[in-house]
Amino acid sequence: MRTVQAVAWKEIQIYFSSPTAYIVGLIFLALTGFFFTQDLGNPFPEATLVPFFDGAIIMFILLAPALTMRLLAEESKLGTIELLLTSPVRDWEIIIGKYVASLTFFLALVILSFFYAALLFVFADPDPGPIYAGYLGFILYGAAALSVGLLTSTMSSNQIVSAVVAMGILLAMFFADRAFGSVSGLAGEIIGEMGVRGHFDDFSRGVIDTTNIVYFLSVVVFFLFLSIRTLESRRWR
Amino acid sequence: MQPDMIQAEGLTHYYGPYPAIQDVSFGVRKGEILGFLGPNGAGKTTTMRIITGFMPPTHGKVTLDGYDVVEQSLEARRRVGYLPETVPLYTDMSVNSYLKYMGTLRGMSPKAIKARLGEVIDVCRLGDYRKTQIGKLSKGFRQRVGIAQAIIHEPQVLVLDEPTIGIDPIQVVETRRLIKELGKDQTVVLSTHILPEVSMLCDRVLIINEGKIVAEDTPKNLAAGLQGVDRLEVEVGGPAAEVLPVLKAIRGVNEVAHTNNDGRHTYTIQAESGQDLRDAISQAVISNGWSLRGLQMVGMSLEEIFLRLTTHEEL
Ligand SMILES: Nc1ncnc2c1ncn2[C@@H]1O[C@H](COP(=O)(O)OP(=O)(O)O)[C@@H](O)[C@H]1O
Ligand SMILES: [Mg+2]
Numbered sequence: 040m041r042t043v044q045a046v047a048w049k050e051i052q053i054y055f056s057s058p059t060a061y062i063v064g065l066i067f068l069a070l071t072g073f074f075f076t077q078d079l080g081n082p083f084p085e086a087t088l089v090p091f092f093d094g095a096i097i098m099f100i101l102l103a104p105a106l107t108m109r110l111l112a113e114e115s116k117l118g119t120i121e122l123l124l125t126s127p128v129r130d131w132e133i134i135i136g137k138y139v140a141s142l143t144f145f146l147a148l149v150i151l152s153f154f155y156a157a158l159l160f161v162f163a164d165p166d167p168g169p170i171y172a173g174y175l176g177f178i179l180y181g182a183a184a185l186s187v188g189l190l191t192s193t194m195s196s197n198q199i200v201s202a203v204v205a206m207g208i209l210l211a212m213f214f215a216d217r218a219f220g221s222v223s224g225l226a227g228e229i230i231g232e233m234g235v236r237g238h239f240d241d242f243s244r245g246v247i248d249t250t251n252i253v254y255f256l257s258v259v260v261f262f263l264f265l266s267i268r269t270l271e272s273r274r275w276r
Numbered sequence: 277m278q279p280d281m282i283q284a285e286g287l288t289h290y291y292g293p294y295p296a297i298q299d300v301s302f303g304v305r306k307g308e309i310l311g312f313l314g315p316n317g318a319g320k321t322t323t324m325r326i327i328t329g330f331m332p333p334t335h336g337k338v339t340l341d342g343y344d345v346v347e348q349s350l351e352a353r354r355r356v357g358y359l360p361e362t363v364p365l366y367t368d369m370s371v372n373s374y375l376k377y378m379g380t381l382r383g384m385s386p387k388a389i390k391a392r393l394g395e396v397i398d399v400c401r402l403g404d405y406r407k408t409q410i411g412k413l414s415k416g417f418r419q420r421v422g423i424a425q426a427i428i429h430e431p432q433v434l435v436l437d438e439p440t441i442g443i444d445p446i447q448v449v450e451t452r453r454l455i456k457e458l459g460k461d462q463t464v465v466l467s468t469h470i471l472p473e474v475s476m477l478c479d480r481v482l483i484i485n486e487g488k489i490v491a492e493d494t495p496k497n498l499a500a501g502l503q504g505v506d507r508l509e510v511e512v513g514g515p516a517a518e519v520l521p522v523l524k525a526i527r528g529v530n531e532v533a534h535t536n537n538d539g540r541h542t543y544t545i546q547a548e549s550g551q552d553l554r555d556a557i558s559q560a561v562i563s564n565g566w567s568l569r570g571l572q573m574v575g576m577s578l579e580e581i582f583l584r585l586t587t588h589e590e591l
Pocket of ligand 1: 295
């Protein structure tokens with residue numbers, strides 16, 4: 040446990056002192072702010088955060104990989120992975136530590152974005168249900184996206200490659216239901232179920248459905264598991 | 277007899293179709309400094325990565341203090357301190373926080389780290405650089421930080437892959453001093469392609485070439501006995517044309533080579549194994565009325581042994 044903590048703490052310190060993370064944070068807050076005000080500028084503004092969440096999700100296809108690409112790729116590049124893997128540390132402790140760090144930084148961004156929600160509450164009379172649910176959905180989506188990025192960072196020593204591959208996976212997951220909606224039968228249904236959209240839209244409509252929560256948590260577990268296995272397999276190469 | 281601290285049996289490792297090392301077996305006794313000597317690409321790094329548990333061998337088995345590095349990997353890894361050839365460091369961390377971090381990864385409690393940190397910094401002479409960012413240190417100092425992280429948890433086995441490569445001569449001296457010191461109470465395995473380094477540091481040396489161990493001995497024995505030839509250097513004041521045949525005629529002399537350095541005639545004599553020819557030589561020189569200006573036994577240099585061993589020459 041101490042190891043997980045140490046790994047996480049070191050990465051968190053790097054997040055809060057690295058320009059990349061700040062740029063990502065800035066882009067995130069600026070663009071979500073833009074989506075947010077766009078909606079308020081409508082002649083008949085709905086007091087909701089739906090466009091904000093939609094924008095945030097799409098942006099996170101690009102931003103999550105930027106946050107995670109460094110995590111293990113950098114260790115491979117610097118060679119510090121050799122010290123990490125020869126220390127009496129279990130592979131899952133490394134992966135979980137790194138993951139917790141990225142999640143912490145992500146949650147800090149989410150907390151900053153509460154500002155928009157607060158504005159909404161001050162100047163309008165929104166239905167709080169969809170906002171709470173939307174935030175829950177967004178946090179779950181972010182957690183899933185970060186786990187995808189962590190996997191690709193484990194696979195390559197090149198940060199850019201890692202980020203691009205993660206974006207590809209996230210895009211595929213985002214469009215899965217649309218792209219394969221026409222595929223009929225069980226296969227089409229299964230692929231459709233793997234799509235992010237269907238599971239996220241419920242949240243922003245204010246519906247908290249356990250299946251959707253289970254979906255995102257399964258994605259996280261699946262990609263963390265793959266990351267651990269990938270790290271293990273590095274030894275065998 | 278105590279069991280070996282490291283026991284490697286039949287290590288073979290394939291990166292692709294070709295073996296990087298083949299059937300490498302050796303043991304390292306507790307407290308011993310073992311040197312791996314071999315040219316680039318010989319398989320030193322591969323061997324070190326296997327004994328430190330970084331990667332499992334394709335075939336073979338290593339135990340460390342009795343623990344199998346693959347099967348009981350965590351137990352084995354607890355006992356190792358490792359300095360990889362590339363000296364990997366987190367360049368944006370300070371020396372202090374880096375060492376603390378590495379201590380934690382090695383399973384030390386914050387209290388234990390606090391107690392040990394000062395010691396390590398003293399031993400590695402890093403006192404003035406505790407707060408310095410590692411990226412700003414010179415190569416030599418980084419090397420010391422690398423050694424510091426390898427010893428912070430007081431491992432039973434210290435593995436150093438080419439610990440003096442790429443640093444300036446003064447730092448090399450300092451690093452060797454440090455290794456010598458650490459070797460007093462730790463088991464050390466180091467690799468190098470610098471021949472004098474093994475004779476300076478190691479109790480025993482394994483010569484590895486093209487993935488195979490080609491010789492094993494103490495540096496001294498390698499330099500003297502192993503090749504079955506004893507050598508003498510004689511400086512004689514006298515006409516070389518006459519001296520040469522006289523020296524060659526001495527019983528037990530196999531070969532004589534003559535060099536002339538500005539009128540200083542030196543003869544290098546290869547004697548048959550185990551014979552001390554100094555008396556016979558000095559008598560022969562003096563009885564011919566020449567002057568004997570110098571006479572000494574010289575072992576073969578490690579360079580020569582190395583060349584012989586690795587170029588498949590008959591000894
Ligand atoms: N990661 C790797 N992938 C493929 N071949 C490798 C790898 N590492 C080393 N080799 C090859 O294995 C052989 C032994 O290398 P190495 O153990 O690094 O030797 P040394 O440390 O003695 O220079 C070399 O021929 C080298 O090219
Ligand atoms: Mg090497």
